[in-house]
Amino acid sequence: SYELTQPPSVSVSPGQTARITCSGDALPKQYAYWYQQKPGQAPVLVIYKDSERPSGIPERFSGSSSGTTVTLTISGVQAEDEADYYCQSGDNSGTYNWVFGGGTKLTVL
Amino acid sequence: EVQLVQSGAEVKKPGESLKISCKGSGYSFTSYWIGWVRQMPGKGLEWMGIIYPGDSDTRYSPSFQGQVTISADKSISTAYLQWSSLKASDTAMYYCARRAVGGVINDAFEIWGQGTMVIVSS
Numbered sequence: 736s737y738e739l740t741q742p743p744s745v746s747v748s749p750g751q752t753a754r755i756t757c758s759g760d761a762l763p764k765q766y767a768y769w770y771q772q773k774p775g776q777a778p779v780l781v782i783y784k785d786s787e788r789p790s791g792i793p794e795r796f797s798g799s800s801s802g803t804t805v806t807l808t809i810s811g812v813q814a815e816d817e818a819d820y821y822c823q824s825g826d827n828s829g830t831y832n833w834v835f836g837g838g839t840k841l842t843v844l
Numbered sequence: 845e846v847q848l849v850q851s852g853a854e855v856k857k858p859g860e861s862l863k864i865s866c867k868g869s870g871y872s873f874t875s876y877w878i879g880w881v882r883q884m885p886g887k888g889l890e891w892m893g894i895i896y897p898g899d900s901d902t903r904y905s906p907s908f909q910g911q912v913t914i915s916a917d918k919s920i921s922t923a924y925l926q927w928s929s930l931k932a933s934d935t936a937m938y939y940c941a942r943r944a945v946g947g948v949i950n951d952a953f954e955i956w957g958q959g960t961m962v963i964v965s966s
Contacts, residue, residue: 832905835888
């Protein structure tokens with residue numbers, strides 16, 4: 736089955752830039768999406784179609800794609816950004832198959 | 845306001861049946877796919893399946909096919925996830941989420957319910 740691979744954890748100090756990667760063989764042909772999940776809350780979409788930001792999401796959140804890796808970048812990290820982040824995409828089967836990465840815990844030191 | 849409101853937490857015994865719900869409001873319920881996502885305690889997100897309430901077209905993840913049933917009642921704008929015989933391993937938080945209409949087959953889940961915690965314990 737298709738898998739998306741994320742680092743388990745990333746740590747940054749406030750004001751620095753955090754980069755969270757997600758790797759998958761189908762990513763060159765499939766869009767990626769990113770969700771933020773804070774403890775005890777439902778996930779929130781923060782990036783769609785690799786690099787688009789939904790309304791209401793701060794500009795410090797951005798996304799990019801290069802080959803088999805997509806990256807969520809949070810510039811000027813704030814304490815409130817501490818959360819789990821999940822990438823999501825699909826395989827190249829042409830069928831409905833939502834796949835999530837294992838998640839990355841962002842710690843703001 | 846567009847929102848999905850899920851039914852409350854459940855505590856059940858192994859072997860019991862269960863049906864949890866997800867009510868949409870603030871939009872045309874029949875025009876958007878509704879997916880279900882499992883999150884086991886301390887673990888990540890897993891897609892279970894998805895339904896189009898307009899015609900009840902339903903697709904399942906291979907991992908959950910035959911384990912759960914997804915349905916919808918468009919007359920009351922509600923989607924359901926049900927089990928016929930629960931196991932302890934079904935203990936998890938379950939989220940419903942509305943799929944975006946962005947022209948992509950595995951598009952984003954743009955709106956999420958608050959989640960329903962299901963605990964299965966003898």
